Amino acid sequence: MSSQSKSITPLSxxxxxxxxxQAVGKTSIITRFMYDKFDNNYQxxxxxxxxxxxxxxxxxxxxxQLWDTAGQERxxxxxxxxxxxxxxAVIVYDVTNRASFLSVNRWLEEVKNExxxxxxxxxxxNKTDQTERRQVSxxxxxxxxxxxxxxxxxxxxxxxxxxxALFRKIASVLPGMENVPEPTNMQMVDIKLNSNTETxxxxxxxxxxxxxx
Amino acid sequence: xxxxxxxxxxxxxxxLFSEFQLASNIRxxxxxxxxxxxxxxxxxxxxxxxxxxxxxxxxxxxxxxIWLDVSRLRPNLSMFQRNQVRVVAYCMLCLFCYQREISxxxxxxxxxxxxxxxxxxxxxxEDTSTIHLKGWNEVPPLAIFSPLWKSYPLFCAxxxxxxxxxxxxxxQVLVLLLRRAFCYFQTLLVYHSPRVxxxxxxxxxxxxxxxxxxxVTLFAGNLNMEDVLVLYDCFIVSxxxxxxFYFALELMSRHESILFQVNQAMLPETxxxxxxxxxxxxxxxxxxxxxxxxxTPQGFHRRFYRAMYETxxxxxxxxxxxPIDSLMHLSVEExxxxxxxxxxxxxxSSSTLLPFFLWDCRSKEEYDAGHLAIAARVPWETFQTNxxxxxxxxxxxxxxxxxxxVLNQAIALFEPLRNIVRICLIGSGDEIxxxxxxxxxxxxxxxxxxxxxxxxxxxxxxxxxxKKPQGTIPHGLDWVDLDRAKQKWIEEERxxxxxxxxxSSSSEARPSFFGWNSQPILDLRLSLNRIxxxx
Numbered sequence: 001m002s003s004q005s006k007s008i009t010p011l012s013x014x015x016x017x018x019x020x021x022q023a024v025g026k027t028s029i030i031t032r033f034m035y036d037k038f039d040n041n042y043q044x045x046x047x048x049x050x051x052x053x054x055x056x057x058x059x060x061x062x063x064x065q066l067w068d069t070a071g072q073e074r075x076x077x078x079x080x081x082x083x084x085x086x087x088x089a090v091i092v093y094d095v096t097n098r099a100s101f102l103s104v105n106r107w108l109e110e111v112k113n114e115x116x117x118x119x120x121x122x123x124x125x126n127k128t129d130q131t132e133r134r135q136v137s138x139x140x141x142x143x144x145x146x147x148x149x150x151x152x153x154x155x156x157x158x159x160x161x162x163x164x165a166l167f168r169k170i171a172s173v174l175p176g177m178e179n180v181p182e183p184t185n186m187q188m189v190d191i192k193l194n195s196n197t198e199t200x201x202x203x204x205x206x207x208x209x210x211x212x213x
Numbered sequence: 214x215x216x217x218x219x220x221x222x223x224x225x226x227x228x229l230f231s232e233f234q235l236a237s238n239i240r241x242x243x244x245x246x247x248x249x250x251x252x253x254x255x256x257x258x259x260x261x262x263x264x265x266x267x268x269x270x271x272x273x274x275x276x277x278x279i280w281l282d283v284s285r286l287r288p289n290l291s292m293f294q295r296n297q298v299r300v301v302a303y304c305m306l307c308l309f310c311y312q313r314e315i316s317x318x319x320x321x322x323x324x325x326x327x328x329x330x331x332x333x334x335x336x337x338x339e340d341t342s343t344i345h346l347k348g349w350n351e352v353p354p355l356a357i358f359s360p361l362w363k364s365y366p367l368f369c370a371x372x373x374x375x376x377x378x379x380x381x382x383x384x385q386v387l388v389l390l391l392r393r394a395f396c397y398f399q400t401l402l403v404y405h406s407p408r409v410x411x412x413x414x415x416x417x418x419x420x421x422x423x424x425x426x427x428x429v430t431l432f433a434g435n436l437n438m439e440d441v442l443v444l445y446d447c448f449i450v451s452x453x454x455x456x457x458f459y460f461a462l463e464l465m466s467r468h469e470s471i472l473f474q475v476n477q478a479m480l481p482e483t484x485x486x487x488x489x490x491x492x493x494x495x496x497x498x499x500x501x502x503x504x505x506x507x508x509t510p511q512g513f514h515r516r517f518y519r520a521m522y523e524t525x526x527x528x529x530x531x532x533x534x535x536p537i538d539s540l541m542h543l544s545v546e547e548x549x550x551x552x553x554x555x556x557x558x559x560x561x562s563s564s565t566l567l568p569f570f571l572w573d574c575r576s577k578e579e580y581d582a583g584h585l586a587i588a589a590r591v592p593w594e595t596f597q598t599n600x601x602x603x604x605x606x607x608x609x610x611x612x613x614x615x616x617x618x619v620l621n622q623a624i625a626l627f628e629p630l631r632n633i634v635r636i637c638l639i640g641s642g643d644e645i646x647x648x649x650x651x652x653x654x655x656x657x658x659x660x661x662x663x664x665x666x667x668x669x670x671x672x673x674x675x676x677x678x679x680k681k682p683q684g685t686i687p688h689g690l691d692w693v694d695l696d697r698a699k700q701k702w703i704e705e706e707r708x709x710x711x712x713x714x715x716x717s718s719s720s721e722a723r724p725s726f727f728g729w730n731s732q733p734i735l736d737l738r739l740s741l742n743r744i745x746x747x748x
Contacts, residue, residue, distance in 0.1 A: 072278070
């Protein structure tokens with residue numbers, strides 16, 4: 001806890017909800033951001049998963065609470081309650097899967113219905129490393145983002161491309177962050193829970209560790 | 214047959230809880246006996262025809278989804294990295310969805326995993342290096358005769374028995390049932406672990422955030438494989454479907470100290486990752502869950518069971534998604550049953566049953582105009598409060614809501630009973646009057662972390678209207694000084710006073726000595742209802 005005791009500025013908490021069809025890479029993006037690693041076989045997210053990351057910026061501490069939702073159709077009616085109170089909605093599609101891109105409209109509607117204009121929307125095209133399998137061009141993604149007036153970025157969680165940049169960009173536009181310069185050399189601290197069910201308890205919940213970002 | 218089943222149940226129950234697991238070589242046979250009633254080791258099931266039809270009838274995206282999920286199932290276990298296991302799992306899930314006429318949902322694959330794992334040894338022997346998926350509709354011939362298929366009938370029977378709520382073809386009904394489970398779960402939580410309930414409620418952490426994976430994968434997605442097998446041993450040998458929910462409840466209670474320590478912002482992920490490890494812990498948690506089940510009012514338990522497992526009610530209620538009040542409400546019949554329940558029942562764990570106390574929360578005047586002989590009274594008028602113009606210590610006209618000051622004194626009165634008795638509060642049954650006495654007190658007690666608090670639904674009115682079953686005189690229904698006309702008059706006066714109070718004075722105009730500071734409690738109640746109405 002010693003690393004936290006230094007912070008004088010109040011802690012701002014922001015909820016980021018990740019939406020998108022199944023297997024577009026929501027969990028991968030989050031894991032890349034949190035732990036800077038990638039695995040080809042993330043287990044399917046059932047319902048929802050949560051991860052928090054505290055970012056120590058130049059003059060403030062920001063805690064990002066990442067809500068990783070399940071993309072599957074079957075429990076989609078649970079999703080509106082997860083979108084509630086979110087500051088940011090990140091809608092992810094897979095650039096190698098056109099169907100997931102076509103679903104973006106529906107996800108956008110879902111967010112608008114729940115949050116109206118009180119939310120920062122980000123469109124993310126993931127899996128850019130698979131160039132030969134690409135079905136959705138960058139221009140199409142950009143056009144869609146422009147059409148809805150939202151932020152856009154392409155990422156590859158596998159290659160680690162643009163993931164940190166994505167979160168930096170999000171951090172810079174969070175409400176109350178307008179006057180803060182875009183963080184460049186920010187320090188980040190993981191507040192990590194024992195997400196691995198193979199180990200014993202959750203008592204390490206307060207453990208803090210420096211991230212490699 | 215029944216007695217054979219009972220005998221077997223008690224035998225295997227003893228075995229299970231002496232070793233805290235069933236030996237892996239007898240497990241398939243025991244599961245086969247309890248799930249399918251067959252006293253033999255599971256036999257091979259070869260669904261050639263049906264599988265072909267199933268694979269042809271499911272759409273490609275569904276099959277792709279199933280394949281994707283089975284290929285990332287249990288990445289830590291080598292068994293599930295083998296292609297033949299994945300192919301068989303894929304075939305099973307396709308067949309299951311086809312036979313049950315349901316859409317595949319993520320979580321089903323997790324539940325299948327322990328059943329496949331039962332036959333791990335058999336599957337290792339087979340020479341099936343050639344099994345792989347060639348096309349979405351093609352049945353890999355060798356996959357059909359894999360010994361893993363022995364697990365399929367067990368898997369089907371297990372799901373149909375323990376989680377029929379997951380198998381409804383309609384997505385709407387499925388979600389409705391899950392929501393219902395969350396609501397009932399909240400009630401269990403506030404009854405057994407009020408401190409956990411309030412900690413989570415204040416952080417706006419609701420069961421739809423942390424229970425989904427528990428209820429949708431029946432814990433298969435949350436525990437190590439060996440532990441899932443032990444938990445399923447407990448489920449299957451006891452035959453207790455509801456232990457799914459009580460196990461979840463016990464998981465929360467068991468980890469309450471972590472929940473109280475952790476930063477509020479970290480609560481969702483802390484709840485998400487709550488689990489148990491090792492066969493001993495699993496069994497211990499399951500046994501503690503069973504004790505919780507026995508302490509739970511049986512009427513509530515039955516209602517929960519009916520709501521989740523009696524399919525006929527699904528369609529009737531599916532249109533009205535009524536939020537269930539978080540507090541435990543009992544009907545008159547349920548209350549009488551609870552009152553008369555004794556620890557001598559066959560259920561050994563009910564020896565922990567606590568005494569059951571009925572507390573009348575109405576004003577002294579109402580109580581004097583008729584009350585139940587067994588009901589104790591909350592002596593509102595004796596509590597210290599700010600002076601009132603009517604020169605009364607507790608004046609229902611000046612203090613339509615008990616102030617925090619008054620509530621704290623009421624709680625102090627209950628203090629010696631904390632967690633050692635079951636408390637049932639009773640009001641008049643009039644919605645307006647109940648909001649002035651019984652609800653604030655019930656909420657205040659749970660907020661002060663009193664366990665086992667419930668409310669008699671409909672209050673005194675419902676008891677007066679209750680028709681005793683012919684030929685029986687239920688214990689607890691003897692009246693003292695009953696004067697219904699007087700009671701009605703007093704209630705009417707209190708109601709009028711309340712209405713005048715709320716319509717004539719704005720909050721600024723209220724004199725401070727009225728002690729009107731219980732608003733936070735009422736606000737909490739409203740916010741709770743809002744949480745339940747979520748979605």
